[in-house]
Amino acid sequence: MAKRLADDVGFLLSRASGQVLKATNVALAAHGLRARQYAVLALACEAPDGSSQRHLAGVLGLDPSQVVQLVDELVAAGLVERRVAEADRRTRLVVATAEGRRVGEAAGADADAAAEAPLVLLSEGERDVLRDALTRIWTATG
Amino acid sequence: MAKRLADDVGFLLSRASGQVLKATNVALAAHGLRARQYAVLALACEAPDGSSQRHLAGVLGLDPSQVVQLVDELVAAGLVERRVAEADRRTRLVVATAEGRRVGEAAGADADAAAEAPLVLLSEGERDVLRDALTRIWTATG
């Protein structure tokens, strides 16, 4: 057992993540989005030709069945659309609509501001280390 | 919107936290515990005279009603007990039993190993920065 729970990396990650998630969701609520929906939308915006749901699930660390639900919601909101892939008619490409790009842009700006607010306490160098460390933890364990 | 979702601190925190949490829960399952229960147990072990549920809720960032449930489960497992505080008979002090300390010690060792596995990729200095940065994010936004 760690000397103190406050030194436990898992605990610290969980707390920090929870705080940032809460702030992000507050910021996103103004745009009618939750964090997960925004993540799907952002990935759809990044890929000009769209992204398969299987790929989205992999990147986001979600079960494919969860992606179905999230995409359903985004489709209902008119922010993305499903297109049958020509190469493989089993796969549906999730593509951002014009409005999806507008909303994603605006929501992302607010979400970033909220998520990065706690980082003002860190130096530039610390922020880089944090980002890099989290990225490596992600790619290593994913 | 961040250039890429993969640069979003909130997203990175969420992914890293989720991975570590999953690994931690797998390690704790062998001891019949989940992460939240272990966190409560660990805090109870740290405080020789016990910790009020209100205090536990504050430190863990949980609603007091969630702590009730967690303590109920730990009591049922014989790992902690509730004691009415002499000073204020409204507050219940959560105290680890002898077995609670044994289980907490063993479970903590496994949980730490699981949680720190992804950190082997980071240098000593990076680990310190990560821990310190997460601690400051936590205390600042909490």
Added chain:
DNA sequence: TATTGTTATACTCTATAACTATA
């Protein structure tokens, strides 16, 4: 036979409000 997406289900986590007993 294997894979993509889908539906269904159950369990955990999170958030909220209302109630009790003490102060």
Added chain:
DNA sequence: TATAGTTATAGAGTATAACAATA
């Protein structure tokens, strides 16, 4: 009246299994 704990409930997140369409 204010606070510590409790109960209840609903919504969001997570995990799993089974199924249809396509490869």
